[in-house]
Amino acid sequence: MKVANIRLVMGLVALPAILLQKSFIGIIIQATYVILLATSHGRRFKIIPNLILLFSVSSAHLLQPHGLHLFSIGRFPITAGALTLGAHKACTLIALLYLSHYMVTARPQFPGKLGKLISMQFYYFERITTTWQTITPKRPVIKAIDQVLLNVSGSSLESPPHPSKQAAREDHLVKDLISNGVHLVILWGLFLLGSLAILPVI
Amino acid sequence: MTYPSKSRQVRIEFVALLAACALFLSTVEYLIPKPVPFMRIGLANLPLIIGLGLLKEKEYMLLALLKVLGQGLVTGTIFSYIVLFSIAGTIASTTLMYIVYRFFNRWVSLIGVSIAGAMASNIAQLLLSRYLLFGAAARLIAPPFLVVGLISSILLGIFAQQFVQKSQWYNSLQEGPL
Numbered sequence: 001m002k003v004a005n006i007r008l009v010m011g012l013v014a015l016p017a018i019l020l021q022k023s024f025i026g027i028i029i030q031a032t033y034v035i036l037l038a039t040s041h042g043r044r045f046k047i048i049p050n051l052i053l054l055f056s057v058s059s060a061h062l063l064q065p066h067g068l069h070l071f072s073i074g075r076f077p078i079t080a081g082a083l084t085l086g087a088h089k090a091c092t093l094i095a096l097l098y099l100s101h102y103m104v105t106a107r108p109q110f111p112g113k114l115g116k117l118i119s120m121q122f123y124y125f126e127r128i129t130t131t132w133q134t135i136t137p138k139r140p141v142i143k144a145i146d147q148v149l150l151n152v153s154g155s156s157l158e159s160p161p162h163p164s165k166q167a168a169r170e171d172h173l174v175k176d177l178i179s180n181g182v183h184l185v186i187l188w189g190l191f192l193l194g195s196l197a198i199l200p201v202i
Numbered sequence: 203m204t205y206p207s208k209s210r211q212v213r214i215e216f217v218a219l220l221a222a223c224a225l226f227l228s229t230v231e232y233l234i235p236k237p238v239p240f241m242r243i244g245l246a247n248l249p250l251i252i253g254l255g256l257l258k259e260k261e262y263m264l265l266a267l268l269k270v271l272g273q274g275l276v277t278g279t280i281f282s283y284i285v286l287f288s289i290a291g292t293i294a295s296t297t298l299m300y301i302v303y304r305f306f307n308r309w310v311s312l313i314g315v316s317i318a319g320a321m322a323s324n325i326a327q328l329l330l331s332r333y334l335l336f337g338a339a340a341r342l343i344a345p346p347f348l349v350v351g352l353i354s355s356i357l358l359g360i361f362a363q364q365f366v367q368k369s370q371w372y373n374s375l376q377e378g379p380l
Contacts, residue, residue: 096282101278103281122221125225149223153219
């Protein structure tokens, strides 16, 4: 297995543990864990989009009241069941999002023709962003984009895209396997704790 | 590299170039704050609109696929629910834009094509959000979502129209059949 793909495989194996989590506490811990995992590998955590997601999904579920009636806003009942269900779903989505962030931190390589095409796409992407930085002025935008495309399409692929720093990563294989194994045990362990009702129920 | 060539490799490289352009524009868009995570302006759709006049059917679909995968990889959302919205929106919009451009090209400008694509994309995403996120409450976000989509697609259509008219790069491609 390629080093770059270890996190990808770990994420795919961990997905069901998050998707099938029944405990609300369990999903909160899992979400926190994958957020820490992604941020410790260079991904940024933005609080506002996550709060918006949490708020909007929870609010949407309030429209279908069920469970304990907490209080009312005007004639609109706020129920604990709907609130928990919405928050649980939002936490699942946030956990999946950050798991996905973590999965791509090692720049996974896709096999076959599609993989080559994606490599080619990223090669041109790098060329475009590099050329864009050299273009002045950047107004009008159409002229600037036109200039970039003329420059980039003016030459063929100078060197075939190649897996970046793969050789340098080989020595991390064992370390990556062990650490990702630990992540898997933790995420599946939390799933089991939730399924067996060992975690506190809200 | 001369794009008007019929060489398969050159054409594939051209698709990769357009997909890279979509990626570049999507990273620009990623930096713009959004009120709802999956709500997008659609800047990355510009290459899809431009590609309508340059690519064959299969190449156009390949461009759409590369756009979704590349965007997911750059933003790190490829294995999350967000990519489902991206796939649904892109499949719906590219299919409708292709049909509108191929069969109604005489009567519909790129602005119309852009509006059709945005509406198809937004409706597909709204349907998905009904099952994935909001349930029946999805109808509450539909009006603002569609209005924002309509406005941004008009702006994008105007931009695409201007680009096609003014771009030296685009016009050099038009000199021969791609």
